Amino acid sequence: MPRPRSLTTDTIAAAAIAVLDRDGYTALSMRTVARELNMSTMALYRYLADRDDLERLIVDYVWAPVDVKVPANRSWDEQIALLVGRVRTAAKAHPEAVPLLLRHRQASARSVAWIETMLGVLADAGFSGNARVIAQRTIVNYLVGAIQSEHLSALDGAGTAALAALPRDEFPQLRETARIASRLTPDTEFRRGLAIVLNGLGVPD
Amino acid sequence: MPRPRSLTTDTIAAAAIAVLDRDGYTALSMRTVARELNMSTMALYRYLADRDDLERLIVDYVWAPVDVKVPANRSWDEQIALLVGRVRTAAKAHPEAVPLLLRHRQASARSVAWIETMLGVLADAGFSGNARVIAQRTIVNYLVGAIQSEHLSALDGAGTAALAALPRDEFPQLRETARIASRLTPDTEFRRGLAIVLNGLGVPD
DNA sequence: GTCGTAGGTGTACGGCGCACGCTTATATCG
DNA sequence: CGATATAAGCGTGCGCCGTACACCTACGAC
Numbered sequence: 001m002p003r004p005r006s007l008t009t010d011t012i013a014a015a016a017i018a019v020l021d022r023d024g025y026t027a028l029s030m031r032t033v034a035r036e037l038n039m040s041t042m043a044l045y046r047y048l049a050d051r052d053d054l055e056r057l058i059v060d061y062v063w064a065p066v067d068v069k070v071p072a073n074r075s076w077d078e079q080i081a082l083l084v085g086r087v088r089t090a091a092k093a094h095p096e097a098v099p100l101l102l103r104h105r106q107a108s109a110r111s112v113a114w115i116e117t118m119l120g121v122l123a124d125a126g127f128s129g130n131a132r133v134i135a136q137r138t139i140v141n142y143l144v145g146a147i148q149s150e151h152l153s154a155l156d157g158a159g160t161a162a163l164a165a166l167p168r169d170e171f172p173q174l175r176e177t178a179r180i181a182s183r184l185t186p187d188t189e190f191r192r193g194l195a196i197v198l199n200g201l202g203v204p205d
Numbered sequence: 206m207p208r209p210r211s212l213t214t215d216t217i218a219a220a221a222i223a224v225l226d227r228d229g230y231t232a233l234s235m236r237t238v239a240r241e242l243n244m245s246t247m248a249l250y251r252y253l254a255d256r257d258d259l260e261r262l263i264v265d266y267v268w269a270p271v272d273v274k275v276p277a278n279r280s281w282d283e284q285i286a287l288l289v290g291r292v293r294t295a296a297k298a299h300p301e302a303v304p305l306l307l308r309h310r311q312a313s314a315r316s317v318a319w320i321e322t323m324l325g326v327l328a329d330a331g332f333s334g335n336a337r338v339i340a341q342r343t344i345v346n347y348l349v350g351a352i353q354s355e356h357l358s359a360l361d362g363a364g365t366a367a368l369a370a371l372p373r374d375e376f377p378q379l380r381e382t383a384r385i386a387s388r389l390t391p392d393t394e395f396r397r398g399l400a401i402v403l404n405g406l407g408v409p410d
Numbered sequence: 411g412t413c414g415t416a417g418g419t420g421t422a423c424g425g426c427g428c429a430c431g432c433t434t435a436t437a438t439c440g
Numbered sequence: 441c442g443a444t445a446t447a448a449g450c451g452t453g454c455g456c457c458g459t460a461c462a463c464c465t466a467c468g469a470c
Contacts, residue, residue: 141350200405
C-alpha cells in the first residue's frame, strides 16, 4: 500500500564498502555512505538503526564469500588451514574494513557458522572438552592477531623500515631482524605462523 | 624567561587514564582530558600535537610498568612466557586502553625494547634468520589476538552466553563448546594457548 | 620594574551521529 | 479513475568531536 523500498541491506553494504575501498576507514560515515547512494543521510535510518548497524552490515558483506564447508578427504590440520586462510583472504579483499571485522567479529551469522565448522573439524580430529575450546580460541587468536598485524604494516610499511634504522648498539637484534623480515612475504609469514600453532596443538590423546 | 610549564606528559597521561578507567573509551576526548586537568581544552595543545599524540602518551603510560629484563636462569620458553605475560598484565590493568594499545603498539619505546629482549631470548635459544622472525611474529600475533579477545568478551560476557543459547540442531558444536568455555578462566585460556604456540615452535635445529 | 616569551583561554568552523517533524510517492480500495 | 493511508525520503538542528587562530597573562631575566 505505501511507497516501496528502493534499497536493500546489500546495496547499502556495497556502497559502504565502495567508500571504504576508495577513501579509507576514516572517510566512512553515515553521510558519505548516503551520498554514495545518492540519498539523504537520514534516509539511511529507514534501513539502519544506527552506525553500529551499518558496521555490522559491512562485516556481513565481507564474510559473505567465506565458504564454511570443508572437504572431508583432508587431514584435520589442512582443513583448519583452509578455513583460516579463507577468512584472511576475505579480510585482505577489503583491508579498510579490518577494524570493523575485528570489532564485530562475532556479530555475523557466517562467522558463527565458520566457528561451528571449525569445532566440528577439531572434534573429528579427537579434541574434546577444554582442549577443544582452547585449541579453537588459540587458532582464532592467532588469526585475529595476524590480520591486525598485516593491516597495520600495510598501512605503515615504514614501520619495519624504521626499526631497521634503529641504532645498532642499542637494538642489535631488532635491526637485523627487521632487515630479514622485510624480505618475507605476508603470505609466507602467515602460513608458517599458522603451521607453528597447528604443530603446537599436536596430536590429541 | 617565560612562564614555566605546569604539566608534564606524565600527568597528562595519568589524567587520560583516569578518564578511561572511570568513564570508558568512548568518553575519551581532548575536552574530557582537559577537564580532568582543570584546564581549557586548547591548553593541551601546548603539550600535544593532536589526539594521536595523546593516544601515544597513554600507550607509553600503560607500557611503563612492563619490565623488559628477563632472568637468565630459565628456559627460553619460560622467558618468553614471562615477557608475554607482563604485557597481558599491563593491558588488563587498563582494559579501556586496549584499543589504543593495539593501534599504537609499535609507537612506544618500551614496546620496542620488549621486542628486542624477546628476539635476544629467541636467538639464545637457537632461532635464527627467517625462523626467528616468524617465531617472534607468531608469538606477538597470538598475544595481540588474545588481548583483543579478552577485551571483547570482557565487554560482552553475554557473547558466550548467546552462543550457548543457539539452536541445538543447527549449531551443536558451538552450543556445547560455549558451555564448557564459560567455565574456563581467562588466565587458564591464555596460559594454555600460549603453551600451544610455544610448543609449536619446537626445538630449533 | 620592564619586557619578551611561552603558557593558557575563548571563539569558531567543519565534521560527526542522530532525533524529530515535514513532504512525497505509491499500492490499494471505493 | 480518484482518494487515501502508509511508509519512504528529506531538512533542520542539537550536542558532541578535533583543532585553527587570535588574544590575554604570568613569569624569569635583565
